[in-house]
Amino acid sequence: EADIYQTPRYLVIGTGKKITLECSQTMGHDKMYWYQQDPGMELHLIHYSYGVNSTEKGDLSSESTVSRIRTEHFPLTLESARPSHTSQYLCASSTRAGGSTNTQYFGPGTRLTVL
Amino acid sequence: QKEVEQDPGPLSVPEGAIVSLNCTYSNSAFQYFMWYRQYSRKGPELLMYTYSSGNKEDGRFTAQVDKSSKYISLFIRDSQPSDSATYLCAMSGGYGQNFVFGPGTRLSVLP
Numbered sequence: 001e002a003d004i005y006q007t008p009r010y011l012v013i014g015t016g017k018k019i020t021l022e023c024s025q026t027m028g029h030d031k032m033y034w035y036q037q038d039p040g041m042e043l044h045l046i047h048y049s050y051g052v053n054s055t056e057k058g059d060l061s062s063e064s065t066v067s068r069i070r071t072e073h074f075p076l077t078l079e080s081a082r083p084s085h086t087s088q089y090l091c092a093s094s095t096r097a098g099g100s101t102n103t104q105y106f107g108p109g110t111r112l113t114v115l
Numbered sequence: 116q117k118e119v120e121q122d123p124g125p126l127s128v129p130e131g132a133i134v135s136l137n138c139t140y141s142n143s144a145f146q147y148f149m150w151y152r153q154y155s156r157k158g159p160e161l162l163m164y165t166y167s168s169g170n171k172e173d174g175r176f177t178a179q180v181d182k183s184s185k186y187i188s189l190f191i192r193d194s195q196p197s198d199s200a201t202y203l204c205a206m207s208g209g210y211g212q213n214f215v216f217g218p219g220t221r222l223s224v225l226p
Contacts, residue, residue, distance in 0.1 A: 006158075033213070042216065043159075088156070090158050
C-alpha cells in the first residue's frame with residue numbers, strides 16, 4: 001500500500017479565496033507530481049518535482065503553483081480560486097529508476113469545488 | 116495521434132468472464148509498464164508493473180508486454196463485480212521521463 005497522503009479530501013470554497021492542497025509521502029521518493037482529473041476524463045500532469053528546490057510545469061497549463069522545501073512534502077497553491085479550477089487534484093510520487101524499478105504511486109486525491 | 120492509445124471503450128461483461136484490456140504506444144524508449152485501477156472519485160491504485168517485455172501474473176490478473184509490437188495487455192480472469200472500475204495503462208522510459216497514461220477503459224462487471 002502506498003504511503004502518500006493528501007489533505008483535505010474534499011474542499012468547497014468561494015471564488016477568489018487562496019487555497020493550498022497538501023501532499024506528503026513517507027516512501028522517501030525524490031520525484032513527486034500533481035495531476036488534474038475531471039470526472040470520467042484523462043489525467044493531466046500540471047506540476048512535477050525532481051527533488052528539493054526543483055519544480056517544473058507539466059503538460060497542462062495551470063494557474064496553480066507548487067513548492068518543494070522538504071523531500072516528503074509537495075503542496076499546491078491557488079492564489080485566487082475560480083469555478084474553472086473545480087476538479088480532482090491527484091498527487092503522486094515515484095521511485096528512482098534503477099534496473100527494473102520505476103513505479104508511480106498516487107494519493108487518494110482532493111476534490112475541489114469552487115463556487 | 117496520442118502517444119498512448121487504449122482500447123476497448125467502455126466495456127460491460129458478465130461476472131466470471133475473462134476481460135482483455137489493451138494499450139498501444141509509439142515511443143520505443145518506454146521500458147516500464149504499469150496498469151492502474153481507479154474506482155470512481157478515488158486515486159489510481161497500482162495493480163501490475165512490468166519491466167521490459169514479458170508476462171507477469173498476480174492472482175486473477177496477468178500483464179503482458181510486447182515491445183516489438185509496442186503493445187501491452189491486462190487480462191482479468193473470473194471477473195467480479197468488485198473489478199468494476201476504470202483501468203489505466205501507464206509507461207515510462209526512465210527516471211528522467213514522466214509517466215504517460217492512456218485515457219482509460221471503464222469496465223463494468225455485471226452480477
